[in-house]
Amino acid sequence: MVHLNKGPGEVVLLLGNEAIARGAIEACVKFVTGYPGTPASEILEALVPIADKLNMYVNWAINEKVALEMAIGSAFCGVRSLVVMKHVGVNVAADPLMTLAYTGLKGGLVLISADDPQCHTSQTEQDNRHYAMLAKIPVLEPADPNEAKEMCKEAFNLSEDLELPVMLRTTPRVSHTTCPVTLGEIVKKEVKPVFDKNIDRWVCVGPTALNRHKWLEQQQSKAKELLEKSIFNKVISESSDIKLGIITVGVAYTYVLDALRRINKSVSILKLFGSFPLPEKVIANFLIGKRRVLIIEELDPILEQAVRDISHKHAIPAKIMGKFDGLLPLEGELTPDHVQSAVLSFLGKSRKPKITNFYKQSLPVRPLSFCAGCPHRATYYVIKKALSQFKDKNYVILGDIGCYTIGKFAPFKMLDTCLCMGASIGTALGFALQSAYDHVIAVLGDSTFLHSGIPALINTVYNKANVKVLILDNEETAMTGHQPHPGVGLDAKGNMLKKVAIEDVVKGCGVNFVKIVDPYNLNLSLEVISEALTFNGPAVVIFRRECALTYVRKHKNEISRYRVDNTKCKKCLICISQLSCPAIIKTKEDAVEITDSCTGCGLCAAVCPSKAIFKES
Amino acid sequence: MSEYNLVVAGVGGQGIILFSRMLAEAALRSGFKAIVGQSFTAAQRYGSVVAFVRIGKDVYSPLIGTNEANIIVGFEPLEALRYINLLSRSRLVLLNVNKVLPVSVILKTEKYPEISEIENIVKQIRGRLLKLDATQVARSLGDERIMNMVMLGALSTVKNFPISSSSLVESIKRNSPQSMVDKNIEAFRAGRCLLLQQEQDFNFQSNKNLVA
Numbered sequence: 152m153v154h155l156n157k158g159p160g161e162v163v164l165l166l167g168n169e170a171i172a173r174g175a176i177e178a179c180v181k182f183v184t185g186y187p188g189t190p191a192s193e194i195l196e197a198l199v200p201i202a203d204k205l206n207m208y209v210n211w212a213i214n215e216k217v218a219l220e221m222a223i224g225s226a227f228c229g230v231r232s233l234v235v236m237k238h239v240g241v242n243v244a245a246d247p248l249m250t251l252a253y254t255g256l257k258g259g260l261v262l263i264s265a266d267d268p269q270c271h272t273s274q275t276e277q278d279n280r281h282y283a284m285l286a287k288i289p290v291l292e293p294a295d296p297n298e299a300k301e302m303c304k305e306a307f308n309l310s311e312d313l314e315l316p317v318m319l320r321t322t323p324r325v326s327h328t329t330c331p332v333t334l335g336e337i338v339k340k341e342v343k344p345v346f347d348k349n350i351d352r353w354v355c356v357g358p359t360a361l362n363r364h365k366w367l368e369q370q371q372s373k374a375k376e377l378l379e380k381s382i383f384n385k386v387i388s389e390s391s392d393i394k395l396g397i398i399t400v401g402v403a404y405t406y407v408l409d410a411l412r413r414i415n416k417s418v419s420i421l422k423l424f425g426s427f428p429l430p431e432k433v434i435a436n437f438l439i440g441k442r443r444v445l446i447i448e449e450l451d452p453i454l455e456q457a458v459r460d461i462s463h464k465h466a467i468p469a470k471i472m473g474k475f476d477g478l479l480p481l482e483g484e485l486t487p488d489h490v491q492s493a494v495l496s497f498l499g500k501s502r503k504p505k506i507t508n509f510y511k512q513s514l515p516v517r518p519l520s521f522c523a524g525c526p527h528r529a530t531y532y533v534i535k536k537a538l539s540q541f542k543d544k545n546y547v548i549l550g551d552i553g554c555y556t557i558g559k560f561a562p563f564k565m566l567d568t569c570l571c572m573g574a575s576i577g578t579a580l581g582f583a584l585q586s587a588y589d590h591v592i593a594v595l596g597d598s599t600f601l602h603s604g605i606p607a608l609i610n611t612v613y614n615k616a617n618v619k620v621l622i623l624d625n626e627e628t629a630m631t632g633h634q635p636h637p638g639v640g641l642d643a644k645g646n647m648l649k650k651v652a653i654e655d656v657v658k659g660c661g662v663n664f665v666k667i668v669d670p671y672n673l674n675l676s677l678e679v680i681s682e683a684l685t686f687n688g689p690a691v692v693i694f695r696r697e698c699a700l701t702y703v704r705k706h707k708n709e710i711s712r713y714r715v716d717n718t719k720c721k722k723c724l725i726c727i728s729q730l731s732c733p734a735i736i737k738t739k740e741d742a743v744e745i746t747d748s749c750t751g752c753g754l755c756a757a758v759c760p761s762k763a764i765f766k767e768s
Numbered sequence: 769m770s771e772y773n774l775v776v777a778g779v780g781g782q783g784i785i786l787f788s789r790m791l792a793e794a795a796l797r798s799g800f801k802a803i804v805g806q807s808f809t810a811a812q813r814y815g816s817v818v819a820f821v822r823i824g825k826d827v828y829s830p831l832i833g834t835n836e837a838n839i840i841v842g843f844e845p846l847e848a849l850r851y852i853n854l855l856s857r858s859r860l861v862l863l864n865v866n867k868v869l870p871v872s873v874i875l876k877t878e879k880y881p882e883i884s885e886i887e888n889i890v891k892q893i894r895g896r897l898l899k900l901d902a903t904q905v906a907r908s909l910g911d912e913r914i915m916n917m918v919m920l921g922a923l924s925t926v927k928n929f930p931i932s933s934s935s936l937v938e939s940i941k942r943n944s945p946q947s948m949v950d951k952n953i954e955a956f957r958a959g960r961c962l963l964l965q966q967e968q969d970f971n972f973q974s975n976k977n978l979v980a
Contacts, residue, residue, distance in 0.1 A: 162796075164789065164792055164793055164796065164802075271807065295803075295828075295830075323807075324805060324829075324830050324831065327805070327806055327807070328803060328804065328805050328806070328830040329788075329789065329792060329803070329804040329806065330792075330801075330802065330803045330804070330830075331796055331801065331802065402829070402830070404828075405828035405829035405830070406828075406829045406831070408828040408829070409827070409828050409829045409833075412770070412826060413836075486831055486833065487829055487831050487832065487833030487836065488833045488834050491833060506833075506834045506835055507834075507835060507853075507857075508834065508853045509852055509853055509855070509889045509892065509893060510849060510852050510853060510885065510889060512881070514846060514849060514850055514881060515846065515870045515872050515873055515878035515879070515880065516816075516870070516872075517779065517814060517815050517816050517870045518815075518870075518871070518872075519814070519815055520814055520871065522814075561871070561872075562871075724874070724875065727871065727874055727875065728875055731871050733814045736869065736874075737869060737874050747912075748781075
C-alpha cells in the first residue's frame with residue numbers, strides 16, 4: 152500500500168510519517184534508529200521493507216538516549232543519520248543532545264521529535280521547541296505531509312551546512328494525516344565512513360567544551376542567515392487591509408488558510424519554516440506598516456514572544472496579539488474552531504458566524520480496555536486476587552508506560568501512579584524507603600524494563616528495599632505497534648539478533664527472588680505472586696505470555712474459542728464486570744455472547760460462577 | 769465544489785482507516801485534492817475512532833470544525849452522536865444502526881442514548897438521516913468485518929456525492945488483500961443496492977404523501 156520506492160514525479164497518498172520516511176530516502180540517509188512512540192513509530196517502520204535495497208541500517212534501539220548516541224556515532228563517521236522518537240523521548244535523549252550541539256558533527260543528523268499537543272497518547276504535551284532553543288539547534292515545523300518530506304531533506308542539508316543536529320518537530324495532525332505527496336528524486340551517494348580524530352573537538356570537556364560553546368554561538372548567526380532565506384518562509388499577501396497580518400507556523404497554517412476562506416476574508420500571512428532560530432529580517436519586514444499582527448501557533452507562545460521582541464527591537468509599533476491576549480488557548484491542540492474564532496476577534500468582528508452545538512449532553516465514553524485475550528488482563532486479575540488475601544495489609548501499585556497502563560481503568564483500577572518510562576521501580580523504591588505501605592509493587596512491561604527500569608532495579612537491590620517488581624512481559628513493545636526489542640532478540644525486519652533474556656538481566660542486577668510464570672495459568676500465578684508478596688526483600692515476577700494480537704496473527708486458524716451456554720448462564724455479568732473483555736458482549740436479546748474476537752485465553756471460563764462458559768471443540 | 773467534508777466515526781477495529789483511505793484515493797483519481805486526518809491511537813483497543821476526510825480543490829487542514837461537515841458517516845450510533853455537532857445544517861447522517869455497547873452501558877452505570885436523539889437533531893436542522901444495519905448486511909455475507917465496505921457502498925448512493933461508484937470500486941480493488949477483493953466488492957454492492965432501494969421507497973412514500 153505504501154509506495155515509498157516509487158520514482159520521482161509520482162503523486163501518492165502518504166501518511167505524514169511515511170512522507171518523512173520518503174524524505175529520508177530522497178536525502179540518502181543510511182542510518183535510522185529510534186525508540187517506538189506514538190505518533191512517531193511509522194517513520195522507521197515504513198523504511199523496514201526497503202532498507203536492505205537501499206543499504207540502510209534500520210532498527211529500533213533500547214531507548215531514545217542510546218538511539219541518539221548511535222546516530223551520533225554514525226554521523227561522526229560522516230554518514231547521514233535519522234533518529235526518531237516522541238517528544239517525551241527527547242527528555243531521555245536530552246543529555247547527549249546538549250553536548251552534541253557543542254561538538255557538532257560531520258554527517259547530517261536529524262532528530263524527529265513527534266510532539267503530542269492534546270496528550271492523545273502521552274503523559275504531557277511539552278513543547279519540544281524549547282529543547283531546540285536550549286540546545287541552540289534549528290527546529291523545522293512542517294504544516295502537512297508534503298512539507299514534512301521536503302523539510303526532512305532540507306534538515307539534512309542544513310545539518311551538514313551548519314555541522315549541527317537539526318530537529319524536525321511534528322504533531323499528530325501532521326504525522327497522522329494522509330494526503331497526496333509528490334515524490335522527488337532519490338539521491339544515490341555511497342559515503343565511506345570516516346572519523347576525523349580530534350581530541351580538541353570530540354572529547355568535549357572543560358576548556359574544550361568552553362571553546363565549543365563559543366563555536367556554537369558563532370554558528371547561530373550562520374544559522375539565522377541560512378534560515379532568513381529558507382524556502383519554507385512564505386508571505387501570502389492578498390490582504391484587503393494592509394495594516395493587518397498573521398504569522399503562523401506548523402499545522403496551524405492550514406487552519407488559518409481554511410478559516411480565512413470560510414469567513415471570506417484575506418489577510419496577509421507570514422508562514423515560517425519553524426520557530427528557531429527566527430529569521431529576524433523576514434519578520435521585521437512583515438511587521439513594518441502593520442497595525443496589528445496575530446500569532447497562531449500550537450502550545451507555548453514561543454513565536455509570539457520572539458515576534459514581540461523583534462518588534463520592540465526594531466521599534467515597529469505593531470500590536471502583537473495571540474495567546475498572551477487570551478485569543479488562543481495555551482493548552483491542547485488547536486482546532487479550526489479556535490483559529491476561526493481568534494481570527495474573527497482579531498479582525499474586530501463582533502458578529503461571528505453562528506456555530507451551533509446541536510447536542511450538548513455528555514455521552515458514555517469508551518475507556519481503553521485490554522484486547523481480547525490480553526495476558527495483562529489475567530495478570531491484573533491475579534494481582535487483585537492475591538492482594539485480597541492480605542486484607543490487613545495496605546498496598547500501593549506504581550505504574551508505568553505501556554499497554555498495562557490500561558490497568559488504571561475499570562474494572563481493575565489498580566494503578567496509583569504513572570509518570571514516565573521506567574518510573575515505576577524508582578518511585579516504588581521511594582515509597583519503600585518511606586515504609587508507609589506493607590506492599591510496594593511496581594508494574595511495568597518488558598520493553599519498558601529494558602528501556603529504563605534496570606538502573607532503578609539495581610538501586611532497589613542496593614538499598615535492600617522491599618519492592619515487588621512485576622514485569623508484564625508480552626515479548627514485544629506492544630502499545631506502539633508490536634516492535635521487537637533486545638528481550639525478544641529480533642530486529643525491526645524480523646531477523647534474529649542476540650536475545651537478551653530479561654531474567655538474566657534481573658539476576659545480574661542482584662535480585663535473588665526471580666520467577667517466571669504464564670499469566671494464563673491462574674493458579675500458579677496466584678501462588679507465585681503470593682510468595683513474592685510475603686518474601687522479605689526485592690522480588691521480581693515475570694508474567695510471560697505473547698501479546699494476544701500477535702498470537703492471533705500467527706495462529707489465526709488454530710484458535711479454539713470459548714462460548715456461553717445460555718441454559719447455564721445466570722446473567723450475573725461477572726465475566727463482563729470483572730474482566731471487561733471486548734469479546735464478551737450482551738446481545739439485543741439481553742444474552743451474554745462471546746464473539747469471534749475471542750482468542751481462547753479461557754479467563755472468563757475460570758471466573759464464571761455458573762460454569763456456563765465452555766471451550767468450543 | 770470548494771470542499772466536501774466527511775466525518776467518519778466509529779469504534780476501533782471497524783475499518784475506518786481503510787475506508788477513509790479508499791475514499792481519499794478515489795477522490796484523488798477523480799481530480800480532487802483529499803486530506804484524511806485520523807486518530808488511530810486507540811484503533812486496536814476499542815476506543816472511539818474518528819477520521820476526517822476532506823475532498824475539494826481548496827482544502828488544507830486535517831480537521832473539520834463545528835458545523836462544517838457535509839456528512840457524518842456513523843459506523844456506530846453513539847459515535848455518530850458524539851460528532852453530530854460537526855454537521856452542517858440541512859446535511860446528512862448516514863448511520864449503521866448496529867450498536868457497540870460500552871462496558872459502562874452493559875453494567876448500567878451509564879445510559880446509551882436513543883437513536884431518536886439523532887433523528888431529532890437531523891429534523892431540527894432540516895437534514896436527513898439514512899439508516900441501515902450494515903453490520904447485519906455484512907454478517908449475512910459471512911463476515912462482519914466487511915461492514916465498512918457496506919457503508920462505502922451506501923455512501924456511494926448519496927445525492928451529489930462527488931466521487932463515482934466505479935472510482936470507489938477501483939479503490940477497493942487496489943487496497944484490499946487479494947483474498948478479500950471479491951468479498952469487499954460484494955459488500956459494497958449490497959450497501960449500494962440497499963440504499964438505492966430505500967431511496968426509491970422514500971421517493972414513493974413522499975410522492976404518495978404529496979398526492980394525499
